[in-house]
Amino acid sequence: MSTIEQISEHIWIMHACHDTDRPILAAISGAKRTLLIDAGNSPTHAALFRQELQRHGVRQPEILVLTHWHWDHTFAMSEWNLPSIAQAETAHALRKLISQDWSDAAMEQLFEQQIINESTMANIKKEYGGNRNMIRIVEPDILFQESITIDLGGVTCEVNHVGGDHAIDSCYVYVKEDQTLFLGDALGPSVYGGPRSYTASSFLRLLRQAYAYNAQLFVESHGRPMDRAGFQKELGDWEQLAQFTEKYGQDRDRIAKEMSTYLQVPELPHEFSKALEWFMVGAAKE
Numbered sequence: 001m002s003t004i005e006q007i008s009e010h011i012w013i014m015h016a017c018h019d020t021d022r023p024i025l026a027a028i029s030g031a032k033r034t035l036l037i038d039a040g041n042s043p044t045h046a047a048l049f050r051q052e053l054q055r056h057g058v059r060q061p062e063i064l065v066l067t068h069w070h071w072d073h074t075f076a077m078s079e080w081n082l083p084s085i086a087q088a089e090t091a092h093a094l095r096k097l098i099s100q101d102w103s104d105a106a107m108e109q110l111f112e113q114q115i116i117n118e119s120t121m122a123n124i125k126k127e128y129g130g131n132r133n134m135i136r137i138v139e140p141d142i143l144f145q146e147s148i149t150i151d152l153g154g155v156t157c158e159v160n161h162v163g164g165d166h167a168i169d170s171c172y173v174y175v176k177e178d179q180t181l182f183l184g185d186a187l188g189p190s191v192y193g194g195p196r197s198y199t200a201s202s203f204l205r206l207l208r209q210a211y212a213y214n215a216q217l218f219v220e221s222h223g224r225p226m227d228r229a230g231f232q233k234e235l236g237d238w239e240q241l242a243q244f245t246e247k248y249g250q251d252r253d254r255i256a257k258e259m260s261t262y263l264q265v266p267e268l269p270h271e272f273s274k275a276l277e278w279f280m281v282g283a284a285k286e
């Protein structure tokens, strides 16, 4: 069961739920209107947030912005039925899925074409069960390339296209007055189109961009909100791994040795040996 929480003066979030890969949904309330960040992975997911906002007396969303096109962030758009804002590539990706059938056979085909992966297939099946014929993809209404600013009345949201490995359309959403940065899944590895991969230069750029905001609160879609110190601590070791990858390229053994020394451990912990494989896939592409 997802829980709802007010994390700053103008921001309410419903936490992520890993059972069926539901990301964080956020409502940003200004004096004029409420903005929803990400639609959710199903009408049920969206309806739950709507009910919870109502229960807490929060003004309902009147406009939607998407962090990227992936199913868990967009499949509930039809349930909200709101004017929606998205980066142009988000619209492009969703447009291609509009007449998609989500039966087992059709999803197998998408999997073979590497448009989705096994985990996505499993999560969609779990979220929707036998009701996959109710999936309605909606095209966003307002498109931007680089950035767009949304004035909610005393609360300003800056949406910036950052791209990266996870999805080329990834955007950061910065709520200026609350010094809160929503990172979507931008810091994640690529998950479609082949084995998971990280490009060191791209990962380091995304981190620099995140730190450049005056943010005190950082919200990744599938994590828990973190203060600036917590975010730096959480990402510090990953940043180091990316820096070793930039320095030593495809020399896996050298990177593993340097990273183990840095972490002061005899052997790389599983989290980092897995991440190192992703960086190696990325290094081979660079």
Ligand SMILES: O=c1ccn([C@@H]2O[C@H](COP(=O)(O)O)[C@@H](O)[C@H]2O)c(=O)[nH]1
Residues within 6 Å of the ligand: 021, 023, 070, 071, 072, 117, 119, 120, 121, 123, 185, 188, 189, 191
């Ligand atoms: O590390 C990961 C992260 C995600 N997935 C699958 O991809 C989709 C979309 O990813 P988002 O990070 O939620 O945008 C997600 O539903 C997972 O099924 C993955 O396989 N590995």
